[in-house]
Amino acid sequence: xxxxxxxxxRDICQRGTSLTIQCQVDSQVTMMFWYRQQPGxxxxxxxxxxxxxxxxxxxxxxxxxxxxxxxxxxxxxxTVSNMxxxxxxxxxxxxxxxTYEQYFGPGTRxxxx
Amino acid sequence: xxxxxxNPLFLSMQEGKNYxxxxxxxxxxxxxxxxxxxxxxxxxxxxxxxxNGAVKQEGRLMASLDTKARLSTLHITAAVHDLSATYFCAxxxxxxxxIWGAGTKLIIKP
Numbered sequence: 038x039x040x041x042x043x044x045x046x047r048d049i050c051q052r053g054t055s056l057t058i059q060c061q062v063d064s065q066v067t068m069m070f071w072y073r074q075q076p077g078x079x080x081x082x083x084x085x086x087x088x089x090x091x092x093x094x095x096x097x098x099x100x101x102x103x104x105x106x107x108x109x110x111x112x113x114x115x116t117v118s119n120m121x122x123x124x125x126x127x128x129x130x131x132x133x134x135x136t137y138e139q140y141f142g143p144g145t146r147x148x149x150x
Numbered sequence: 151x152x153x154x155x156x157n158p159l160f161l162s163m164q165e166g167k168n169y170x171x172x173x174x175x176x177x178x179x180x181x182x183x184x185x186x187x188x189x190x191x192x193x194x195x196x197x198x199x200x201x202n203g204a205v206k207q208e209g210r211l212m213a214s215l216d217t218k219a220r221l222s223t224l225h226i227t228a229a230v231h232d233l234s235a236t237y238f239c240a241x242x243x244x245x246x247x248x249i250w251g252a253g254t255k256l257i258i259k260p
Contacts, residue, residue: 068246079238079250080193095247129192133246137181137200141193 039064039132041142049148050120057116058145060130065110071103072129074144080129086113120149152177154241156251164259166228171254173222173239181242182215182222186235187253193238196224229258 040063050056060069069086084105085093092105107113117124125148133139153176163169173182184196197206199215199222206213210233212225222239236255240248 070247079252080240080248082247082249085245085247137198137242137246138195139183139246139248140195141185143192 038138039066039140041130041132041140043128043130043142043145045145046143047146047148049150052121052149054120055116055118056120056147057114058128058130058147060113060115060132060142062111062132066132066134067110068133068139069107069113070131070139071105071113071115072131074127074129076127083115083128086115117147120147122149125149152241152243152249154239154249154251156237156239156254158254159252160255160257162257162259163229165230168228169226171224171226171237171239171256173224173251175220175222175241175249177220177243178217179220179241179243183240183242183248184213184222184224185238185240187238188235196237226256231258231260234258 042061044059071083072080073083074080082095083098086105086107088107102118104116127144127146129144130142131139155174157172182199185193186196187193197213202217204215210227215222234257236253238253240250242248
C-alpha cells in the first residue's frame with residue numbers, strides 16, 4: 038500500500054488568490070490523480086497528473102484554472118487559481134500502481150471567502 | 151455518458167440486521183471499487199472487483215460483481231455500529247480514472 042500526505046490540510050483563502058496543494062507519496066507510484074469533493078457529496082476527477090508531461094484534464098476542468106505539476110514519481114501539486122467561493126471544496130490526491138488499488142490522501146479542505 | 155448509480159443513498163438500520171447496497175453502472179468497466187469514508191476523513195479502500203462473478207469478503211462486508219448486469223452489491227451481515235459510514239462505489243472505464251457513485255450514507259443504530 039501507499040501512504041499519502043497532503044499539505045495544507047485546510048485553508049481559508051480570499052477570492053482572487055491562488056493556493057497550491059502538495060501531495061507526497063511514500064513510495065514511487067505510476068499514477069497520481071486529483072479529485073474534488075463537495076462536503077457530503079461524491080468525488081469528481083479533476084485530472085491525471087502525468088510524470089514528465091502535461092496533466093490530462095477531465096471535462097469541465099482546465100489547466101489555467103487548475104495547473105498541476107508532477108516532477109517525479111512521488112510528488113504532485115495542484116494549484117487552484119483565481120479562486121472564487123465556488124471553489125470551496127475538499128481536494129483529494131490519489132495514487133496507485135497498475136495493481137488496481139488506489140489510495141487516497143487525507144484531503145485539503147479549502148474555503149474561499 | 152457513464153453513470154454510476156447507488157441505492158439507497160441513505161440507510162438507517164438496527165444493529166444485527168442484514169442489508170445490501172446496490173451499484174449500477176451504465177457502460178463496460180474493467181474494475182469496480184468499493185470505498186468507505188468516515189465523516190471528515192479520507193477514503194479507505196474496501197474491495198477491488200476485477201472480473202465477472204468476483205466475490206470478496208472482509209469481516210461483515212461482502213462485495214460481488216456481475217459485469218453482464220453491470221451491477222455490484224455490498225452486503226452487510228449482522229451490522230454493528232462501527233460500520234456506520236458513507237460507502238462509495240466507483241468504476242474504472244479507462245486507465246484507472248474512476249467514476250464515482252453518489253455514496254450511501256449508512257447509519258447503524260445500537
